[in-house]
Amino acid sequence: xxxxxCVEVMIAACVALSATGCGATGLDFRSDNRLSIISPADRAxxxxxxLLQWRLRDPGDQDSAFAVLVDVSPPRAGASIIELLPPxxxxxxxxxxxxxxxALLARGVTVTSADSLEVTVLPRxxxxxxxxxxxxxxxxxxxxxxxxxxxxxAAAIDVDEVFR
Amino acid sequence: MTDTGGVHRLERVRGQMHDRAREMLGxxxxxxxxxxxxxxxxxxxxxxxxxxxxxxxxxxxxxxFAVFVLGPEIAGGTGVTQTQLATLVALxxxxxxxxxxxxxxxxxxxxxxxxxxxxxxxVWAIATGGTGLATTFWILLFFFVLDGISTGAVVAVxxxxxxxxxxxxxxxxxxxxxEAISSAGNVLSPVIVGMAVAWWGLSWRGVFLIMGAVALxxxxxxxxxxxPGFGVLDHQRIREAIRADVGPNRxxxxxxxxxxxxxxxxxxxxxARRLLAAYAVIGMAFVxxxxxxxxxxxxxxxxxxxxxxxxxxxxALAQVAALxxxxxxxxxxxxxxxxxxxxxxxxxxxxxxxxxxxxxLAPALWLVVVLLCIGFGLLAAxxxxxxxxxxxxxxxxxxxxxxxxxxxxxxxxxxxxxxLLLSGLDTRLGPAGAIAAIAVPGLLCAVVLRxxxxxxxxxxxxxxxxxxxxxxxxxxxxxxxxxxxxSCRGIRxxxxxxxxxxxxxxxxxxxxxxxxxxxxxxxxxxxxxVISGLNLPSAGTVRLVGGDITYIDAERRSRMGIVQVPGxxxxxxxxxxxxxxxxxxWSIGAxxxxxxxxxxxxxxxxxxxxxxxxxxxTLLSGGQQQMLAMxxxxxxxxxxxxxxxxxxxxxxMVVAQLLDFLRxxxxxxxxxxxxxxSTNVALSVAHRACFLDKGxxxxxxxxxxxxxxxxxxxxxxxGVGSPFESRPASPAVTDGANRKEHPSP
Numbered sequence: 001x002x003x004x005x006c007v008e009v010m011i012a013a014c015v016a017l018s019a020t021g022c023g024a025t026g027l028d029f030r031s032d033n034r035l036s037i038i039s040p041a042d043r044a045x046x047x048x049x050x051l052l053q054w055r056l057r058d059p060g061d062q063d064s065a066f067a068v069l070v071d072v073s074p075p076r077a078g079a080s081i082i083e084l085l086p087p088x089x090x091x092x093x094x095x096x097x098x099x100x101x102x103a104l105l106a107r108g109v110t111v112t113s114a115d116s117l118e119v120t121v122l123p124r125x126x127x128x129x130x131x132x133x134x135x136x137x138x139x140x141x142x143x144x145x146x147x148x149x150x151x152x153x154a155a156a157i158d159v160d161e162v163f164r
Numbered sequence: 165m166t167d168t169g170g171v172h173r174l175e176r177v178r179g180q181m182h183d184r185a186r187e188m189l190g191x192x193x194x195x196x197x198x199x200x201x202x203x204x205x206x207x208x209x210x211x212x213x214x215x216x217x218x219x220x221x222x223x224x225x226x227x228x229f230a231v232f233v234l235g236p237e238i239a240g241g242t243g244v245t246q247t248q249l250a251t252l253v254a255l256x257x258x259x260x261x262x263x264x265x266x267x268x269x270x271x272x273x274x275x276x277x278x279x280x281x282x283x284x285x286x287v288w289a290i291a292t293g294g295t296g297l298a299t300t301f302w303i304l305l306f307f308f309v310l311d312g313i314s315t316g317a318v319v320a321v322x323x324x325x326x327x328x329x330x331x332x333x334x335x336x337x338x339x340x341x342x343e344a345i346s347s348a349g350n351v352l353s354p355v356i357v358g359m360a361v362a363w364w365g366l367s368w369r370g371v372f373l374i375m376g377a378v379a380l381x382x383x384x385x386x387x388x389x390x391x392p393g394f395g396v397l398d399h400q401r402i403r404e405a406i407r408a409d410v411g412p413n414r415x416x417x418x419x420x421x422x423x424x425x426x427x428x429x430x431x432x433x434x435x436a437r438r439l440l441a442a443y444a445v446i447g448m449a450f451v452x453x454x455x456x457x458x459x460x461x462x463x464x465x466x467x468x469x470x471x472x473x474x475x476x477x478x479x480a481l482a483q484v485a486a487l488x489x490x491x492x493x494x495x496x497x498x499x500x501x502x503x504x505x506x507x508x509x510x511x512x513x514x515x516x517x518x519x520x521x522x523x524x525l526a527p528a529l530w531l532v533v534v535l536l537c538i539g540f541g542l543l544a545a546x547x548x549x550x551x552x553x554x555x556x557x558x559x560x561x562x563x564x565x566x567x568x569x570x571x572x573x574x575x576x577x578x579x580x581x582x583x584l585l586l587s588g589l590d591t592r593l594g595p596a597g598a599i600a601a602i603a604v605p606g607l608l609c610a611v612v613l614r615x616x617x618x619x620x621x622x623x624x625x626x627x628x629x630x631x632x633x634x635x636x637x638x639x640x641x642x643x644x645x646x647x648x649x650x651s652c653r654g655i656r657x658x659x660x661x662x663x664x665x666x667x668x669x670x671x672x673x674x675x676x677x678x679x680x681x682x683x684x685x686x687x688x689x690x691x692x693x694v695i696s697g698l699n700l701p702s703a704g705t706v707r708l709v710g711g712d713i714t715y716i717d718a719e720r721r722s723r724m725g726i727v728q729v730p731g732x733x734x735x736x737x738x739x740x741x742x743x744x745x746x747x748x749x750w751s752i753g754a755x756x757x758x759x760x761x762x763x764x765x766x767x768x769x770x771x772x773x774x775x776x777x778x779x780x781x782t783l784l785s786g787g788q789q790q791m792l793a794m795x796x797x798x799x800x801x802x803x804x805x806x807x808x809x810x811x812x813x814x815x816x817m818v819v820a821q822l823l824d825f826l827r828x829x830x831x832x833x834x835x836x837x838x839x840x841x842s843t844n845v846a847l848s849v850a851h852r853a854c855f856l857d858k859g860x861x862x863x864x865x866x867x868x869x870x871x872x873x874x875x876x877x878x879x880x881x882x883g884v885g886s887p888f889e890s891r892p893a894s895p896a897v898t899d900g901a902n903r904k905e906h907p908s909p
Binding site for chain 2: 073139
């Protein structure tokens with residue numbers, strides 16, 4: 001294959017790739033900073049229980065609830081929060097809404113329509129140094145009425161747990 | 165070579181050319197180096213290859229660093245966990261390490277490095293832009309691995325291409341500048357991210373799309389890169405100098421090394437092994453330690469992402485400054501003596517490790533930053549020195565492979581090995597302990613690198629001699645001088661620290677039978693192994709009709725006509741006589757008719773094998789087994805047949821049969837090297853005899869003359885000490901008729 005042909009193939013691959021990307025929905029190419037955490041501050045030292053507060057500016061039509069995730073990565077845009085559960089708990093036939101809510105709580109995910117939450121427990125982590133074991137990441141995302149993530153808007157802070 | 169005039173001419177030219185060739189490789193008192201800009205102008209070199217390749221590596225480094233900077237946003241946007249993100253980075257590192265060797269294989273002996281560099285530049289652009297469009301872990305995985313694979317090309321071809329684009333006097337500084345541009349990517353990355361986020365309000369996806377566009381523009385800029393060919397500015401000039409001095413050129417008789425042979429050959433170079441150890445430590449420091457440094461700056465000094473990015477940018481600036489500042493001292497030391505460059509590199513490595521270890525104890529943040537700048541600056545400065553030294557001690561065609569091996573040492577051994585080592589230490593000691601602990605392997609590696617002081621000059625001289633010898637052999641061929649069928653020159657070989665062959669010279673002419681004699685442990689069988697390719701020497705060359713086959717696989721040598729019949733039972737116990745003969749006949753690619761013909765030939769040579777055709781080889785008598793071994797050699801139609809212990813434990817009548825067989829093979833054109841304990845047997849058939857003693861060739865002359873040397877023969881028969889030990893040193897005797905006696909040193 002000569003150089004010209006090689007470049008043509010690469011450009012074609014580039015275009016094809018871009019086309020597949022266009023099929024995805026909810027990709028934010030601009031920063032969405034509407035959601036922010038008011039307290040505690042990033043990298044603050046906290047002891048349970050503590051109050052977590054946040055604010056959403058200019059809520060959209062779809063925005064109806066929040067998910068607070070402790071040491072859990074959020075689902076991708078458009079995906080349901082239920083996808084964070086094991087497959088056996090995602091089917092309402094085997095695990096109803098109450099069961100799913102409890103399972104989410106146990107996993108460190110709380111769904112709420114309020115703009116604050118009292119965090120009463122932080123997970124214990126093993127296999128890490130002491131400093132890193134007490135570091136927790138709290139992420140808040142916006143959900144629609146079907147518990148699906150709205151766009152890629154998110155706010156996250158790290159907190160260091162202190163024990164009294 | 166055996167033509168005395170040819171040998172003398174070769175030795176004379178080698179002596180004359182040695183210093184000049186060193187200077188052409190950029191080493192010697194006659195080499196003058198100036199500033200980078202002035203030297204560029206004087207040498208007529210263009211900036212374009214440096215800028216084009218530098219641009220490519222800059223965008224790659226910026227993209228890689230952007231993953232660190234934007235990691236949390238990527239994880240939040242795609243739903244991957246931090247662990248998955250770390251896994252992606254590790255897999256990318258693995259892809260870099262794994263892909264480097266195949267890319268080196270792609271350019272093995274074929275000058276298409278520029279095409280690969282450009283193509284991979286376009287692939288980076290796709291991978292970078294694609295990362296911005298990824299929505300799941302698996303899509304991210306695809307683009308990270310794609311990026312890693314194409315980065316493997318950087319490792320394998322960029323520095324080799326730069327080496328061949330600039331003369332040796334510029335290389336250290338050009339490669340330092342290239343590394344400085346690469347490090348500048350770490351400074352630019354947070355700046356680009358910051359600008360894109362703050363000014364244009366872009367998300368991480370937007371940043372990656374922009375970076376993909378920049379990468380594509382850089383790849384387009386690099387489109388005019390061309391591969392200048394291997395060694396055009398060093399080895400080719402040495403060859404041209406020899407041709408100008410002595411005569412016109414002729415096609416090279418060398419047998420090109422295959423990829424794995426070339427890789428193995430590099431690993432046999434002591435300095436190369438030491439440099440690879442240094443690369444592993446540098447990889448350990450740069451790949452996993454970067455992560456632990458993040459944690460250390462976070463937990464010990466409370467720096468957030470912004471603060472850590474600033475520290476990293478300052479460190480990168482220090483690396484740029486170190487690379488640019490230390491390039492000239494390195495170049496001048498290297499020009500004076502490669503040993504001085506090695507010494508400086510080892511001190512820098514030790515200094516960098518000490519600074520990094522001390523950093524964890526620093527009581528103030530400013531001191532932490534200063535020590536990090538010193539540590540990582542010095543470490544970065546070692547890289548171009550190691551690269552140029554490595555490129556100087558291997559043939560130009562092997563440079564991409566050396567670079568790929570260095571990439572593997574850096575990414576796989578240092579990077580991934582370091583992750584395993586440091587993660588365990590991190591759990592027990594925390595990030596500070598893990599970082600400090602790396603000083604232990606780092607300082608050990610500095611000692612290993614320092615030990616290359618004793619190996620660099622022999623390795624460099626070996627290369628210079630090889631280039632001169634190769635070219636001179638072409639000239640000898642052109643002038644009509646006949647070359648020996650097989651020649652070994654300056655062979656050194658050891659089993660671990662025990663050196664068995666110490667600079668052995670050995671030749672075999674067409675149609676000759678040479679007896680290789682010596683007491684037990686003299687190195688006879690080892691030398692046969694070197695000839696047949698079972699043993700690879702640490703120094704010296706093996707040539708077949710002038711073509712260098714020193715590092716060719718035994719299997720390829722067998723097809724080239726060098727066949728060895730090992731001592732003892734040279735057969736497969738589970739096969740019958742006929743199956744043996746069939747297996748060997750098929751192994752040379754014969755068709756059914758030729759197989760049948762070869763088997764008939766074997767049965768004609770030894771009718772006793774025909775009667776035992778269906779017997780298992782293990783059930784044959786000792787004589788029959790040796791006959792079978794001889795016929796398997798006959799089937800392969802060797803040009804050189806090396807036999808280890810023909811007569812051991814056999815009846816005189818059987819030995820006589822075997823000797824007749826050998827004479828017949830020899831009469832049909834096969835040269836024979838016969839290692840024998842029985843001097844009577846050996847000298848009854850040999851034209852020439854060589855006597856090895858403690859790894860050195862003591863006698864090389866007509867067989868009948870050795871029969872008169874009772875002192876030597878006693879050593880063989882009685883196993884007494886060396887006959888040379890009690891004799892005073894005397895000048896070597898050469899009667900001009902291929903007889904040499906080598907005195908004890």
